[in-house]
Amino acid sequence: MQSVELKVTIKDWLYIIIIGAFFGFFISLFFYFLNKDLQESSTIIFSISTAVTISLFASLLISLSNNMILPKVNQKFWYIVSFIFSFSSGFFGFLFSFAIFSYTDFVIVKYINNYWFYIAVTIGFLTFLVGLILHQFISMKYKNESIKTEILETKLKALENELNPHFLFNALNSVSELIYVDQEKAEKAVLHISKFLRNAINKDSLVSIETELSMVNTYVNIENIRFNNRIKLTTTVEENMKAVLIPKFSIQLLVENAIKHGYKTVDLNIDIKAYDEIIEVSNDGKISHNINYGTGLSNLDKRLDIQSIGRLTYDVKDDRMKFIIKLKKGK
Structure with missing residues (x-):
């Protein structure tokens, strides 16, 4: 009955x-x-x-x-x-x-x-x-x-609410440094931030890799105004990986982390590869052998776990710092 x-x-x-x-x-x-x-x-x-x-x-x-x-x-x-x-x-x-x-x-x-x-x-x-x-x-x-399900969704929303201010504060700090140095660059930065946030405020917790990379490009454009185009971004994505869903801001966080901890006053080359259910973000900047997950990385690791997407790892190979998202099979 x-x-x-x-x-x-x-x-x-x-x-x-x-x-x-x-x-x-x-x-x-x-x-x-x-x-x-x-x-x-x-x-x-x-x-x-x-x-x-x-x-x-x-x-x-x-x-x-x-x-x-x-x-x-x-x-x-x-x-x-x-x-x-x-x-x-x-x-x-x-x-x-x-x-x-x-x-x-x-x-x-x-x-x-x-x-x-x-x-x-x-x-x-x-x-x-x-x-x-x-x-x-x-x-x-x-x-x-x-x-x-409601408990998991509540945890996820709490993590996302923690993440949005984290990015915004960093971006606004970048703009504040430019206001007194180059007002034209500061204005461009604000426009890029506006474009980034328009894409970021959608309610979807998961976005395709293709959509995430579009946001990453906008983010790097924001940072390059401050770094005088010294951040070089290269992306290589297999066709079958473009539509794969991942947590919003996941690749962006790894790129942000690479810039924050890897930049050495010279050009910083960041490579993003998506292949065989692996997303790899590497850079040729400073290398850290002892990684302590801060707000951004801890946030990403938790979201990957809650949404059963995969797990976050890191490695140092060929003098490059690498962060790797290993997706679960079928994701």
Whole structure:
């Protein structure tokens, strides 16, 4: 007995059918020891088969009710409709099994032959009660999943709210240094920041690599006003990686980190590569062997974990500092 909001998955129904088979087994034991004439394997076969048949009817009729009938019926009639379908799954499930086994010489079939209608009605009410329990179980299951999702989303939004001021303060500091030195460059920087923020304020937590790189280019343009175009950016992205979704600001953070910690008063070459589910940001500036994750890197690492995107690592190779996002398979 369930409302339209509930979605019983195939996995849920598989569990129900297995439980039904066990339930049938215990019912068969009851009949087995009830009468010496019923102490044969056919009793167990009939009971288990009937339980499975009832479970299959339940999965068919209740799913039909939930997906096709209830959405078209006034909500005040949902419980009546659900009762009818839950009852019918047990009633007709038993009748279907009884009709099939009536062609056999099973002793148990002959034993219940005069009571089949009463048994069918009784099982119908039992499946209604089971449906009621199932309704509560599925409700609690999805309520818990919903709460977990809301908690993760809240954590994610908190991280994003922490990140936006982090970038903005750094960008405004860059502009403030230019105001007294070169007003024209300061004006260009403000325009670039405006363009960057227009793209950044969208509500999507995940963006494609292609979109992220567009924001990175704008960010580097902002920084190059201050650094007199000494930041050289090169990007190499495999075609199949362009549409891959990653946390917003992820590559931008790594580029920002490279500029902040790698710049040495000479040209800084930053290479971005995206290939084989790996995003690599390297630079030829200062090398740090002991990395302590600050606000930006810690933020990115947490978001990658919360959104199950991948993990952040770093390496020093060929005199280049590298930060690597290793994406999970299929991301």
